[in-house]
Amino acid sequence: xxxxxxxxxxxxxxxxxxxxxxxxxxxxxxxxxxxxxxxxxxxxxxxxxxxxxxxxxxxxxxxxxxxxxxxxxxxxxxxxxxxxxxxxxxxxxxxxxxxxxxxxxxxxxxxxxxxxxxxxxxxxxxxxxxxxxxxxxxxxxxxxxxxxxxxxxxxxxxxxxxxxxxxxxxxxxxxxxxxxxxxxxxxxxxxxxxxxxxxxxxxxxxxxxxxxxxxxxxxxxxxxxxxxxxxxxxxxxxxxxxxxxxxxxxxxxxxxxxxxxxxxxxxxxxxxxxxxxxxxxxxxxxxxxxxxxxxxxxxxxxxxxxxxxxxxxxxxxxxxxxxxxxxxxxxxxxxxxxxxxxxxxxxxxxxxxxxxxxxxxxxxxxxxxxxxxxxxxxxxxxxxxxxxxxxxxxxxxxxxxxxxxxxxxxxxxxxxxxxxxxxxxxxxxxxxxxxxxxxxxxxxxxxxxxxxxxxxxxxxx
Numbered sequence: 001x002x003x004x005x006x007x008x009x010x011x012x013x014x015x016x017x018x019x020x021x022x023x024x025x026x027x028x029x030x031x032x033x034x035x036x037x038x039x040x041x042x043x044x045x046x047x048x049x050x051x052x053x054x055x056x057x058x059x060x061x062x063x064x065x066x067x068x069x070x071x072x073x074x075x076x077x078x079x080x081x082x083x084x085x086x087x088x089x090x091x092x093x094x095x096x097x098x099x100x101x102x103x104x105x106x107x108x109x110x111x112x113x114x115x116x117x118x119x120x121x122x123x124x125x126x127x128x129x130x131x132x133x134x135x136x137x138x139x140x141x142x143x144x145x146x147x148x149x150x151x152x153x154x155x156x157x158x159x160x161x162x163x164x165x166x167x168x169x170x171x172x173x174x175x176x177x178x179x180x181x182x183x184x185x186x187x188x189x190x191x192x193x194x195x196x197x198x199x200x201x202x203x204x205x206x207x208x209x210x211x212x213x214x215x216x217x218x219x220x221x222x223x224x225x226x227x228x229x230x231x232x233x234x235x236x237x238x239x240x241x242x243x244x245x246x247x248x249x250x251x252x253x254x255x256x257x258x259x260x261x262x263x264x265x266x267x268x269x270x271x272x273x274x275x276x277x278x279x280x281x282x283x284x285x286x287x288x289x290x291x292x293x294x295x296x297x298x299x300x301x302x303x304x305x306x307x308x309x310x311x312x313x314x315x316x317x318x319x320x321x322x323x324x325x326x327x328x329x330x331x332x333x334x335x336x337x338x339x340x341x342x343x344x345x346x347x348x349x350x351x352x353x354x355x356x357x358x359x360x361x362x363x364x365x366x367x368x369x370x371x372x373x374x375x376x377x378x379x380x381x382x383x384x385x386x387x388x389x390x391x392x393x394x395x396x397x398x399x400x401x402x403x404x405x406x407x408x409x410x411x412x413x414x415x416x417x418x419x420x421x422x423x424x425x426x427x428x429x430x431x432x433x434x435x436x437x438x439x440x441x442x443x444x445x446x447x448x449x450x451x452x453x454x455x456x457x458x459x460x461x
Contacts (some may be wrong), residue, residue, distance in 0.1 A: 001354070008340060014171035017043075017346040020325070022354025024339045024361060027388040030348055030398075034337055035396040037239065038329040040349050044170040046162045049187050050257070052250030057401070058258055059163070069251060070401070076230050077255070078402040086128065086129050086227075087300060094412045096134065098297065098420050099461040100143035105451040107213060111426055114271055118264035120145045121413055123153040126259040130252060131201055132226040143461075148197070155193035159257045161440065162187050164327055170357035187197045194253055201248055206232050210241065228252065262392075263410040265442055267319035270312045270414055272447050273368040275423050276431045280370060282309055285454075288419040294455050298415045300408050309415050310381040311370035317383070318390035319368055321352035321441055326391050329398060352440075356390035383407045404422045419450040420460070 001009050007023030021027050030038055040062035041047065045056075057073055060066040076082070097117065104112045106428045122132045123145075136148040145153070167183050169175040179185060209232045225229045231251060236242045243251070274281035287308040298306070316457040329348040334341070342348070357365040362372070373381055384403050385392045394402035400406060417423070425432055426448060435444040453460060 007354075008338065010346075014173055015345075017343050018349065019342065019346050020349045020354070022351045022358060024355055024358070024388045027355060027378060030350075031388065031394070031396040031399075034335050035285050036329050037335045038335055038342075038348050039397040040330040040332050041398070042069075042170070042328055042330045044164065044406050045167055045176060045184060046159075046165065049191055050163055050250075051061070051254065054141070055247045055250040056254040057251065058254055058327065058398075061330070063299050068242075072234060072251075073401050076234050077227055078405060080226075080404070082227075082230070083404050083408075089128045089226075090125055090408060090412065091299065093121060093128055094135070095297070095418050095461045096124060097121045097413070097416055098142045098459075101417065101421060102453060102460040103144070103449055105421065105453060110450055111448050112451045113446055113448050114268050115264070115443070116150075117417075118267050118413060119153050119157070119260065120149060122264045122409060123149060123156070123258040125409055126256055128226075130227045130255065132228075134172070136197055150191060151259065152197050155190045156257045156260055158186060159194070160191040160261050160322075161254075162190070163257075164323075164325070173321070194256070195249070198249060198252055199368055202228065202232075202245070202252060204447050205229065206245055206248070209233055224438060227255070228254075232357075258402075259405070259409070262317070262406060263413055265322040266313055266316040266320065266410060267414045267417065268443060268447050270316040271423055271449065272432045272434065272443060273316070274312070274330060274418070275425055275449060276434070277368065279416070280312065280368070281423065283370075283432040284312060288415060294421065295459075297455075297459055298412070298419050300412060302415070303408065303411050304380055304425050306411060306415055307374070310383060310417065311373040312422040313383060313410055313414060314369045314373045314381065314385070314392070317366055317385075317392045317421050318356040318362070319366070319438075321356060321391060324351065324353055324442060326350040326352060326394055347454070350388070350391060350456045352391045355388060358389075361389050383410065420453065420455055424450040424452075426450050 001007070001020065001022060006028055008019065008021050011018045021030065041059060043061065047059040054060040055069070057069040060069065101112050101117055114453060128134055135146060136152070137146065140146055159350060162183050165183060167181050168181065169178070185421060205228050209229070224233055231243055234242045274284065287306060288298060291305045326349065331342050331344055331346045331348065334344050336342070355361075359365050383392050383406070387396050388395065393403040393406060405422045417453055427450070432447060433444065436442070437444045
């Protein structure tokens with residue numbers, strides 16, 4: 001597309017027209033003006049496996065099942081009241097992040113694997129919100145993950161890697177089962193791993209709540225304790241359980257993989273860029289010292305005032321997205337978009353790279369420059385980007401339904417790391433390589449950095 005200087009293209013794969021878009025104006029026309037037309041999802045081998053046969057929200061094609069599950073998410077899982085209800089759980093995991101990095105900084109090497117820290121933080125948060133637990137079994141004294149949590153997070157990132165990866169059998173269905181790409185084996189293994197950890201917890205919880213219901217007895221506590229309780233206890237108009245065990249299990253997995261990737265990837269890249277550009281790191285530290293001070297740890301109520309921290313995150317979303325494309329939209333009818341005929345059944349792909357690094361939109365697009373996100377007349381920086389000049393939470397019917405949770409997790413992750421520690425490249429390393437992985441857009445090699453505590457010792461849990 002760059003070679004032929006076009007903002008929209010069409011590639012035919014089998015009977016499917018695949019339409020990538022790199023222009024914000026055309027992207028907005030798709031997801032705003034024609035949102036109703038392109039609000040479905042294409043089917044695929046991986047999406048079917050990860051959604052329990054299309055029982056969930058993100059991966060399920062448009063229809064009654066998608067409407068049902070989206071209503072549950074919006075009204076029961078990510079409402080402002082529910083977000084406030086779970087604040088203490090998120091803060092507990094932000095405290096544990098500081099504890100873990102502090103303990104690593106006291107090791108002989110004084111280095112921290114930032115990818116491990118960020119990915120485990122996001123995994124810890126969503127496990128705590130969903131299951132009321134950080135660890136599946138015994139916990140570690142230093143706050144770090146055990147083998148079980150590492151395996152769980154790795155399986156979730158495997159799901160993310162394959163959920164919409166190019167698979168030849170998705171376009172030529174008669175090839176299903178031959179596993180010519182090798183994807184089916186990895187997909188089945190990831191699903192098995194996640195289910196091995198989730199199913200015993202979910203089955204026990206369903207048994208606890210519904211056993212009492214079947215006996216017309218009140219459970220020991222009639223108030224939900226976490227998001228899994230909410231999914232298990234939500235009722236239909238007749239007072240019966242709204243969700244089947246299969247729907248609960250599939251939706252739990254989808255919430256897990258929808259939560260962990262963007263915050264951890266953006267913060268790993270942001271810390272990398274900050275280490276290479278110490279002035280940016282110092283500006284972020286100065287903001288935290290001014291807004292929060294050094295006598296307490298940054299909290300979620302500080303987020304509206306941390307505009308430079310949020311600008312750094314926006315710049316990471318823009319320049320270093322987690323994946324080349326947004327999850328695909330599928331046209332449910334013929335349409336004319338930006339003067340182009342879009343046939344029914346087309347797969348529309350918004351290019352995260354094409355939008356975020358578009359030289360027609362961004363000055364010096366390959367440079368990490370947080371200041372570009374300060375606009376005149378605006379008093380607060382937000383992580384959302386409704387104009388689609390880059391992708392953060394997208395927009396429309398298929399946009400992320402939980403930008404409040406995504407913002408809280410991402411800002412707290414970066415703010416706690418910057419406030420709590422001085423970050424430097426390891427000894428004998430002049431600057432951190434910015435090479436991207438050939439498999440996705442994460443750093444080619446996990447960031448390992450030198451961390452030194454910069455706050456009074458009593459603040460480190």
